[in-house]
Amino acid sequence: MSRNRFSGRTALVTGGGSGIGRTLALAFAAEGARVVVAGRSRAPLDETVALVGRAGGTAVAQVADVSRPADVDGLVRATVERFGSLDVAVNNAGVFRGGPVADLGEEDWRTLLDTNVTGVFLALRAEVRQMRTQPGGGAIVNVSSNLGAHKQVPGATAYAASKAAVTALTRGAALDHIGDGVRINAVSPGASDTPMSLRPGESEAERAVRMKEESPLGRVASTEEVARAVLYLASDDAASVVGADLVVDGGSAL
Numbered sequence: 001m002s003r004n005r006f007s008g009r010t011a012l013v014t015g016g017g018s019g020i021g022r023t024l025a026l027a028f029a030a031e032g033a034r035v036v037v038a039g040r041s042r043a044p045l046d047e048t049v050a051l052v053g054r055a056g057g058t059a060v061a062q063v064a065d066v067s068r069p070a071d072v073d074g075l076v077r078a079t080v081e082r083f084g085s086l087d088v089a090v091n092n093a094g095v096f097r098g099g100p101v102a103d104l105g106e107e108d109w110r111t112l113l114d115t116n117v118t119g120v121f122l123a124l125r126a127e128v129r130q131m132r133t134q135p136g137g138g139a140i141v142n143v144s145s146n147l148g149a150h151k152q153v154p155g156a157t158a159y160a161a162s163k164a165a166v167t168a169l170t171r172g173a174a175l176d177h178i179g180d181g182v183r184i185n186a187v188s189p190g191a192s193d194t195p196m197s198l199r200p201g202e203s204e205a206e207r208a209v210r211m212k213e214e215s216p217l218g219r220v221a222s223t224e225e226v227a228r229a230v231l232y233l234a235s236d237d238a239a240s241v242v243g244a245d246l247v248v249d250g251g252s253a254l
Contacts, residue, residue, distance in 0.1 A: 007032030143187055
């Protein structure tokens, strides 16, 4: 497999300040992409940019809240002004709020929808509007979840609903815009090696014990494993893959 699949291309990663987003930034840069990392807080984005730079890659940070249309439009505009194109976008920004439906506050519900659903819609809209003007089009990968369209667990219903919407958005937008030269797909991770997969008060060692029971694979996925799935869908290796939702969860949703 080529290790320069994104040479000369520009990749935008939302939620790029930590976890899967940071790993994605490093992975795209390692394969030749110029990377723009976006998020609500400057400091973690700057840390990601520094890590990319130390690894010999090119990255810049852009503060943006994906729930705000002006921020998202400005993010895409700034990306193109800096690097001349937007070839790949990964809509990775997301939040988790848990609890049974009857006990979930309206503020938590709105937060989930604003970031996980509206944020993806706004990003898709801005990204496609740019990509369809480019001779080479572009590729978009939305980061969804195995919770939602694939699996339900108690206490995560609202989160699952928001992520099921991401899957639906992905499939619909893929049909809407493949004729514009824009390929849209999704990756749906299960529990991965990030703080979001830890239960309240749970240590990583305790999570490892729990995952031996909960996952057929017997462990969480590494962020690098999730990133490899995203990079595949974003690359020319997946040139005929349109509207897919690739589940990366060790078999947990089976």
